[in-house]
Amino acid sequence: MLLSLFVVNKAGGLIYQQNFSDTAAKLSSNDYLRLASTFHSIQAISRQLSPAHSxxxxxxERIETDTFVLQAFQSQTGVKFVATASPETKNLKNFLRRVYDLYADYVLKNPFYELDMPIRCELWEVMLQLAVEEHQRSNS
Amino acid sequence: MTVYAFYLFDRQGNCLCYREWSRPKLMKDATQDQKNTFGVLFALKNFCKKLSPRQPGGQLKNYSTDVYSLHYFESPTGLRFVLLTSRGSGDLSGVLRDIYLNVYVDTVTRNPLYVPGESIQSQLFFSKLDTAIKALACFQDNEENKSIS
Structure with missing residues (x-):
């Protein structure tokens, strides 16, 4: 079951956040901003720690804990899509790919959208909701 | 699959033990690397706690990047056991728990000469740790990789 989705721009700023389930952790918008930039920096350091060449x-790409999993996908331009879900959820990677498609189609092609700014696009909301419902169905 | 390295930190972030079995990319500065590892885990711990749907919960078990996985176990006293392996080696935090219970407690905690907070010098600990790691299914390829390179 999907819990929430974060979209983080290349500078580490949160540009979109949405919870898909009542069980998802409820935090203030400041907390979400902080978590997003924390994740951005953790990712940067985890690259340096690598014992092998990448x-x-x-x-x-993926964090597993006892209560949830987190899957991240980074586009070539540095935009990060991060989803949290309950531990047994499958196909998270595909879901994030799908979200990236939607981002490219309904956010980047929106002439009123400014790059790296918070996403406020109606069509993206609608399509995202459909993608989430489809994913929840395929998992149940 | 390969096992790269093992770290053991105490609750203050001192590295009590570092062992490596293979490290294709050499690190520039060992202490800096240990500090960074501890820092990442410290930040991740709070990060996961915050994001967890249930409280208390959100204990980090492992994370994976495109080249390696990091497995993590924290004892109730704040000791952090960390194992770096290649991707796709499954969840090894249980193995780290076994290392804590059977290797660390036996050879370090029960050693009257060991001063808590000092780095571990016990040869018995090293050899037992080595045996435990080499028994892992994902260790097999370490030898093969060596013969290739």
Whole structure:
């Protein structure tokens, strides 16, 4: 089950956050901003810690804990898509790919959207909701 | 699959033990690397706690990047056991727990000469740790990699 989605720009600023479940941790918007930039810096350091040579060097892709998993996907331009979900959730990687498609189609192609600014696009909200419902269905 | 390295930190962040089995990318400065590792884990611990849907919860078990996985176990007293392996080696935080219970407690805690907070010098600890790691399924390829390179 999906819990929440974060979109983080290349500077580490949170540009979109949405909870998909009532069980997701409820935090203030300041906390979400802080978590997003914390994740951005953790990813940067985790790249440096690598004991082996990395071809792409995206840093952390997946975090597993006892109560949830976190999956991250970074686009070539440095935008990070981060989803949290309950531990048994499958196909998170595909879901993030799908979200990236939607981002490219409904956010970047929106002439009123300014790069690296918070996302406020109606169509993106609608399509994202559909993608989430589809993912929840495929997992249940 | 390969096992790269093992770290043991105390609650203050001192590195009590560092062992490596293979490290294709050499690190520039060992102390800096240990500090960074501890820093990442410290930040991740709070990060996961915050994001957890249930409280208390959100204990970090492992994370993976495109090249390596980091497995993590924290004892109730704040000792942090860390193992770096290649990707796809499954969840090894249980193994780290076993190392804590069977290796650390036996050879370090029960050693009357050991001063808490000092780095570990016990040869018995090193050899037992070595045996535990070499018994892992994901260790097998370490030898193969060596023969190739």
């Amino acid at each position: 071809r792409f060097g995206f840093g952390i």
